[in-house]
Amino acid sequence: MNSLIPLIGMTLGQLQQVAAECGMPRFAAKQMCRWLYEKRATDISQMTDLSKPAREKLAKRYTIGLEAPLSQAVSTDGTIKYLFRGCGGRAVEAVYIPDGERATLCVSSQAGCRMGCTFCMTGRYGYQGDLTTHQIMNQVLAIPQSLSLTNIVFMGMGEPLDNLDAVMQAIEILTAPWGLAWSPKRITVSSIGKMPQLQTLLSQTKVHIAISLHSPLTSQRAEIMPVERAFPIKKVLETLRQYDFSHQRRLSVEYIMWKDVNDSPRFAQSLARLLDG
Known part of the structure; x- marks a missing residue:
């Protein structure tokens, strides 16, 4: 018997295909979107504006797909590290960061990473696989603080632009009126500068960009x-x-300083020249 397919992580267009497959009218896709991303349903039976036969047919092949964190670790400053099922036998982390009126979630896009940055623990694990859009969105929707989040940063495990399709689909769900309807200014994507994927992200979204520079x-x-x-x-x-x-779109540069490695005036001057162009 095949496992059920999660609905979380699907776009309006994909849900229209699901509706057609289950013999439902096209507008049923928007109804499913509302239950998934606005009302936060946990079971298909809760989608009461779909007919009972439609719900029964839907439930034979699909599931909402919410997966609770495997574990959590709470810091003294209120930061909470959640562990989720990943892929390739490796779990992934999402970190909830409260800061006054802001509540940021740092999400992962891959299990491991293949960029090989020597200072990065994720890179040392090696690459285990790309997360699906379902797995990315589940990090956002499955934590207890989901409804109070003000910002999301793609700065967790993995290089987001190395899993561009899933990340772009997650951004679409986060920002579309049928999805979470967030402003793209609430989302930041961090990258080492992988091209031409960076150009795609810049051209097709309005999210903030953070570039990992470090030297x-x-x-x-x-x-x-x-x-x-x-x-x-x-x-x-x-x-x-x-x-x-x-127009409020922000570009930032990430720079970790290591003592006696990249923290001298020489590096500061070189960095200033580089950024000045």
């Missing part, structure tokens, strides 16, 4: 971030300058 020196960045050899940070920044970051 302004080509040789050193290539040592700690092998991606520098394929996508030099100078070329990445040249590309970013071609896009409009006015």
Whole structure:
């Protein structure tokens, strides 16, 4: 017997296909969207504006798909690390970060990572696989604080642009009027600068962008971030300058400082020159 297919993570277009398959009218897809992303149903039987025969037929092949965290760890500052089922035998983390009136969730997009950054624990695990849109959205919808979230950052396990299709679909669900209807300004995607996927993200969404830089020196960045050899940070920044970051869209740079590695005035001056263009 085949396992049930989760509905969470599906777009309006995909749910229209589900409706057609189950003999429901096309508008039933919007009704399912409302139950999944607005009313947060946990069982198909709760979708009471669908006919009972339609619900029964839907439940034979599909499920809502909410999966509770496997475990959680609470920090003294209120930060909560949730562990979710991943893929390839490896679990993934989502981190809830309260800060005054803000409540941010840091979500994962892959189990492990193949970018090979030497300072990153996720990279040391090796790449186990891409998360599905269902698994990404489940991190958002399955935590107790889901309804109070104000921001989402794709800065958890994995390189988001290495799993672009699933991340783009998650962004669509987060921002579409039939989905969570969030402003894209509530979402930030962090990347090492993987091209041309970065250009796709920039052109097709209005989310904030954060670029992991960590060293302004080509040789050193290539040592700690092998991606520098394929996508030099100078070329990445040249590309970013071609896009409009006015109208509240934000571009930020991530820079970890290590003592006696990249924290001297020389690095500060090189970083300033690099960012100034």
